[in-house]
Amino acid sequence: MTQAALLDRARIIPVPPLSTVPELTVVVPTYDERANIRPLVQRLAEALHGVAWEVIFVDDDSPDGTAAEVRAVARDTPQVRLHHRIGRRGLSGACIEGVLSSVAPLVAVMDADLQHDETLLPRMVQAMADDVGLDLVIGSRHLDGGTVGEGLHGLRRWGSDRAGGLARRVLHIDATDPMSGFFMVRRAAFNGVVLDLQRQGFKILADMLSASGGRWRVRELPYTFRPRVAGQSKLDSAVTLEFLGLLVARLTGGLLPIRFILFLMVGLTGVVVQLGAVRAALALGAGFGVAQAAGVGVAMTTNFLLNNSLTWRDRRLTGRALLRGLVSFYAVCGLGAVANIGVADRVFALVPNWALASLAGAGIGALWNFWASLMVTWRAK
Numbered sequence: 550m551t552q553a554a555l556l557d558r559a560r561i562i563p564v565p566p567l568s569t570v571p572e573l574t575v576v577v578p579t580y581d582e583r584a585n586i587r588p589l590v591q592r593l594a595e596a597l598h599g600v601a602w603e604v605i606f607v608d609d610d611s612p613d614g615t616a617a618e619v620r621a622v623a624r625d626t627p628q629v630r631l632h633h634r635i636g637r638r639g640l641s642g643a644c645i646e647g648v649l650s651s652v653a654p655l656v657a658v659m660d661a662d663l664q665h666d667e668t669l670l671p672r673m674v675q676a677m678a679d680d681v682g683l684d685l686v687i688g689s690r691h692l693d694g695g696t697v698g699e700g701l702h703g704l705r706r707w708g709s710d711r712a713g714g715l716a717r718r719v720l721h722i723d724a725t726d727p728m729s730g731f732f733m734v735r736r737a738a739f740n741g742v743v744l745d746l747q748r749q750g751f752k753i754l755a756d757m758l759s760a761s762g763g764r765w766r767v768r769e770l771p772y773t774f775r776p777r778v779a780g781q782s783k784l785d786s787a788v789t790l791e792f793l794g795l796l797v798a799r800l801t802g803g804l805l806p807i808r809f810i811l812f813l814m815v816g817l818t819g820v821v822v823q824l825g826a827v828r829a830a831l832a833l834g835a836g837f838g839v840a841q842a843a844g845v846g847v848a849m850t851t852n853f854l855l856n857n858s859l860t861w862r863d864r865r866l867t868g869r870a871l872l873r874g875l876v877s878f879y880a881v882c883g884l885g886a887v888a889n890i891g892v893a894d895r896v897f898a899l900v901p902n903w904a905l906a907s908l909a910g911a912g913i914g915a916l917w918n919f920w921a922s923l924m925v926t927w928r929a930k
């Protein structure tokens with residue numbers, strides 16, 4: 550039977566095969582970037598003429614319909630692929646999944662908003678081809694010849710510089726721009742560190758550099774960071790705290806994940822809130838017992854709200870789920886307090902040192918509260 554007859558039988562529409570297996574995958578994380586998809590694909594096609602490339606958009610089910618737009622563009626551009634995630638949020642996690650879903654030996658990561666200069670990509674490929682020992686090429690805004698241009702203003706620019714300096718010192722990174730969201734990595738190198746990477750947060754490059762323990766050969770190429778074309782930046786104040794969490798996570802060798810560090814930070818604010826609320830209640834004439842109870846209630850509530858918008862912002866509860874979550878959080882913290890007191894009691898019976906006993910109780914209470922919140926209040930869908 551001829552091929553045509555076979556196809557006819559199977560009712561398959563013949564499609565010309567992709568001419569080549571991709572040499573380069575460009576991973577583009579997206580959240581509400583609908584208007585940027587088509588222009589970006591067009592620019593990639595122009596810049597990567599002569600390279601066997603593909604682009605994988607990793608979309609977290611954006612409300613603006615970015616995924617549908619990617620599907621539409623893919624109908625006439627076979628290099629376009631979509632990795633559509635539901636029930637998940639987060640830039641670093643999206644990048645990691647995008648890289649893992651490609652089979653190409655070279656993988657680049659860039660923003661969807663046209664801030665990163667796509668004409669750097671062929672030069673990154675060339676750098677990798679010229680030096681087979683090279684593991685990573687970074688698009689740098691801080692190298693001679695590169696600038697932040699009009700891409701960042703005022704406070705953002707100042708914060709980005711401080712964070713870069715901190716990452717370099719604390720994580721012992723040499724690169725001039727460890728905060729860059731624009732880089733190309735060799736598959737083998739990436740696979741060597743992937744188990745070590747934090748999925749929460751924005752700063753996957755700094756995390757990778759730190760995880761590589763200085764063993765990677767790295768090159769930087771300068772470029773000018775352009776202003777965002779359409780849509781808004783998703784970088785907010787929570788990103789800064791996540792970054793501090795990343796530093797601590799790295800310093801503890803990954804023992805404490807970012808989420809737990811954020812949970813502890815929120816817990817510390819709870820102590821301050823509680824003291825303030827008790828003082829206010831006393832000033833209003835309440836007796837100590839009532840004031841203390843009110844303080845605990847207020848602190849639990851602010852802790853819940855802060856954890857909801859920071860620690861578990863990728864699973865943020867809203868509407869009715871927010872109320873249900875609050876009630877379950879009160880229950881979790883109530884049991885945590887029982888555990889706290891019980892453990893402190895036992896320890897005090899063994900070693901009569903009140904500070905040690907009290908700290909032991911607080912430690913167990915915090916671990917319980919974290920674990921139970923994770924499993925109950927903000928459990929993954």
Ligand code: GDD
Binds near residue numbers: 608
């Ligand atoms: N899938 C997914 N999920 N994508 C996300 C998420 C998310 O939760 N949050 C942001 N993105 C996507 C955006 O749609 C965009 O394509 C890219 O990640 C970067 O987000 P922006 O909102 O554009 O961040 P920025 O421009 O302020 O900062 C970027 O550039 C800096 C300089 O290179 C980031 O890449 C920073 O990490 C980087 O320092």
Ligand code: MN
Binds near residue numbers: 662664782
């Ligand atoms: Mn951007």
